Amino acid sequence: MIKETYPVKAGDMTAAGDVSARIKRQMKQLGISAPIMRRISVCTYEAEINLVIHSLGGELTFEIMPGKILVCARDRGPGIADIDKAMTEGWSTASNEVRNMGFGAGMGLPNMKRNADEFSITSQVGVGTEISMGFLI
Amino acid sequence: MKLSEFEALSGAKRLTKPMEDREITAGYTCDLLSHVMGRGQAGMAWITVQTHMNVIAVAALLDFACVIVPESLPIEAPILAKAEEEGITLFASDLTAYELVALLAAHGVGPVSRS
Numbered sequence: 270m271i272k273e274t275y276p277v278k279a280g281d282m283t284a285a286g287d288v289s290a291r292i293k294r295q296m297k298q299l300g301i302s303a304p305i306m307r308r309i310s311v312c313t314y315e316a317e318i319n320l321v322i323h324s325l326g327g328e329l330t331f332e333i334m335p336g337k338i339l340v341c342a343r344d345r346g347p348g349i350a351d352i353d354k355a356m357t358e359g360w361s362t363a364s365n366e367v368r369n370m371g372f373g374a375g376m377g378l379p380n381m382k383r384n385a386d387e388f389s390i391t392s393q394v395g396v397g398t399e400i401s402m403g404f405l406i
Numbered sequence: 407m408k409l410s411e412f413e414a415l416s417g418a419k420r421l422t423k424p425m426e427d428r429e430i431t432a433g434y435t436c437d438l439l440s441h442v443m444g445r446g447q448a449g450m451a452w453i454t455v456q457t458h459m460n461v462i463a464v465a466a467l468l469d470f471a472c473v474i475v476p477e478s479l480p481i482e483a484p485i486l487a488k489a490e491e492e493g494i495t496l497f498a499s500d501l502t503a504y505e506l507v508a509l510l511a512a513h514g515v516g517p518v519s520r521s
Contacts, residue, residue, distance in 0.1 A: 286463025290492075293467055303448070303469075310467040311443050318439075318460075371456045376440030383444070 271299075272332040277320040279346075282370065285321040289313040292331050292340075299333070305404055308384040309338060312402050315377040316342035322367050323347070324397065337386075338404045348394040356382065356390075407513050409472055409495055412451070416509055418474065418499035421481060422490050428471040432518045433510040435503050439464055446470065447518050451510060453503050457481045459488060466492035476503040 273295070275288040292313050296306045313329060320327045320342060327344025349355045356378050363373025378400075382388045387403030407430045413420055431449030436442050437456050446452065448469040454461060457479055465473050472495040475481060481498065489496045499506055 283459050286460055286467070289467055290463065307448070307468060314443060314463070314467055315440065370458055370460065371437050371439040371454075372460075374438040374440040376438070376444055380440055380444045 270333060271295075272330065274328050274330045276328050277317055277324075277326065277344075279321060279324050279326045281321060282367070285318055286314060288329050289317050292329070295331065301338070301406070305338070305406060309340060309404055311384045312340055312381045315381050316340070316400060316402075318372060319377055320344050322363055322372060327397070336405060338406055340385075340402045340404070342400045343397065344399075345397045348396055348398055349390075349392040350394050352390055352392060407510070407515050411513075412472075412510070413497065415513060416497075416499055416501060416506065418497040418501075419478070421486055421496040421498055422494070425490075425493055425495055428495070430471045430510070430515050433507060433515045434518050435507055443468070445518050450518060451515065453506050455479060455503070457485060459485060461485075462488045462492055462494055465489075465494045470494065472497060474499055474506055476501060476506055 277288055293310050324344035324346035330341045332339040354360050358379045359375040361373040361375035367373050385402035386405045390400045392398040408427050410427050430451045432447055433451045435453035437454050442464055446468040450470045451472050451474055452470050453474045453476060457475055474497045476499055478498045478500050
């Protein structure tokens with residue numbers, strides 16, 4: 270079994286996507302099929318961007334288990350007060366600065382949920398957020 | 407349509423070094439990165455006015471054939487270096503996004519799949 274943990278720094282827009290790229294390279298080496306690799310890449314990227322934009326820092330874990338791949342995003346940060354709202358397409362709390370870069374469309378969490386076979390999110394205001402996504406292989 | 411055919415037809419400038427002459431399997435234009443993450447597919451040509459590092463990250467993660475920047479907007483050298491490192495071909499065109507879409511469509515490049 271393989272389990273890797275990658276730290277993600279808050280606020281570093283230039284490095285945003287680097288962890289997702291590393292995970293994709295790892296999946297390629299492991300021979301994960303292209304359609305599953307694509308879905309996992311969408312989810313790792315959206316999760317990584319959320320950590321960079323919204324959190325005070327956190328980590329992504331990538332784990333291969335029998336029959337499935339598990340991706341978890343954990344962060345320290347403001348948390349999400351209303352998860353139902355956050356899951357609504359088009360709803361976002363992103364700053365104007367990152368919106369001008371094309372982020373903050375309010376599609377991140379919905380994209381993750383759509384592309385994962387299993388999706389769960391828990392959050393505590395003032396503490397942080399944890400998202401867990403499973404992909405059947 | 408191959409990348410080389412697009413280059414010849416559009417007069418776009420290839421900003422990255424010559425790489426594999428990939429087939430453009432579909433076209434899409436959008437400047438919101440999560441929409442592109444949601445809709446993007448391998449082999450796609452992506453037309454966007456965004457020119458920062460995250461564009462290359464999205465294009466590489468989803469294995470796009472190329473990124474086309476309309477209206478010849480300037481692109482900084484580190485972005486080009488990253489594109490080459492990731493194997494993404496980058497074009498700058500004098501045409502607008504609308505004209506680029508029309509050109510691709512007129513030569514048989516269809517939309518991304520809606521599934």
